[in-house]
Amino acid sequence: xxxxxxxxxxxxxxxxxxxxxxxxxxxxxxxxxxxxxxxxxxxxxxxxxxxxxxxxxxxxxxxxxxxxxxxxxxxxxxxxxxxxxxxxxxxxxxxxxxxxxxxxxxxxxxxxxxxxxxxxxxxxxxxxxxxxxxxxxxxxxxxxxxxxxxxxxxxxxxxxxxxxxxxxxxxxxxxxxxxxxxxxxxxxxxx
Numbered sequence: 001x002x003x004x005x006x007x008x009x010x011x012x013x014x015x016x017x018x019x020x021x022x023x024x025x026x027x028x029x030x031x032x033x034x035x036x037x038x039x040x041x042x043x044x045x046x047x048x049x050x051x052x053x054x055x056x057x058x059x060x061x062x063x064x065x066x067x068x069x070x071x072x073x074x075x076x077x078x079x080x081x082x083x084x085x086x087x088x089x090x091x092x093x094x095x096x097x098x099x100x101x102x103x104x105x106x107x108x109x110x111x112x113x114x115x116x117x118x119x120x121x122x123x124x125x126x127x128x129x130x131x132x133x134x135x136x137x138x139x140x141x142x143x144x145x146x147x148x149x150x151x152x153x154x155x156x157x158x159x160x161x162x163x164x165x166x167x168x169x170x171x172x173x174x175x176x177x178x179x180x181x182x183x184x185x186x187x188x189x190x191x
Contacts, residue, residue, distance in 0.1 A: 002032060006041060015042030022053075027062040034068060038077075047078030058089060066093035067101045074104075087114045094125075099132025106140060119144075130157055135165040139173050146182055158188045 002017030015036045021029030034053030037046045051072040057065025070089035073082045087108050093101035106125030109118045123144040129137020138161035145154035158177070162170055170189055177186040 002029065006032075006036075011036070011042035013042070027057045027060055027065060031057040031062055031065045031068060034065075038068070038072075047072070049078070051078030058092075063093040063096040063098040063101070066090070066096075067098050067104075070101065070104065083108075083114050097132065099129045099134035099137055102132060103129035103134045103137035103140060106137070110140075119147075123148075130160075133164070135161040135163075135169065139165075139169075143176075146180070146185075151182055151185065154182075155185055155188050158185055162189050 002014045002021060004014075005011070005017060006014035015033070018029045018032040018036060022033050030053050034050040034057065035041065036043050036050075037053065038050035039045070051069065054065050054069035054072055058069040059065075066089045070086040070093065072078050073086035073089065075081065087105070090101045090104045090108070094105050102125050106122045106129060107113075108115055109125060110122035111117070123141070126137050126140040126144055130141035138157045142154040142157040142161065145151075145157065158173065161173065165173065174186045174189045177183060177189070
């Protein structure tokens with residue numbers, strides 16, 4: 001009910017239902033209470049309360065709680081930035097098959113955060129995230145394929161990413177492609 005209300009623009013009512021379900025021990029509802037605090041859906045933004053909700057859901061085993069808590073730790077939102085702890089939580093969520101977490105583990109390896117920079121490992125994680133359905137993972141996988149001289153396969157993943165990407169991320173993909181050695185691939189992002 002909370003998700004339905006949130007999806008129909010009744011965020012305050014959705015937030016109330018998420019709280020009711022969270023009070024009864026529903027971990028995804030607790031995670032969604034955190035998302036509401038994180039993004040101001042039906043309540044004022046409170047990054048500290050969001051991080052606390054994510055932490056509790058993560059510690060109780062919810063992969064999305066792990067992902068959101070790790071994201072808060074990475075960005076230092078609502079708590080102190082702690083990238084080693086963030087990576088550990090991303091890896092736990094990835095171990096449960098969370099494609100977004102798998103993509104983030106790839107980013108740690110690509111950027112050399114906490115671990116040695118390893119493009120082969122990053123590419124492997126991005127391929128897993130893409131196969132798992134994460135649009136960011138799909139685009140990151142496409143970037144790696146372009147670097148390996150596989151533009152046709154990269155284009156396939158760019159087109160696939162566009163089907164579920166947010167408009168903001170689609171614009172980022174387009175901007176990256178236009179500034180790359182493959183600007184013609186930006187055409188794949190047209191509606």
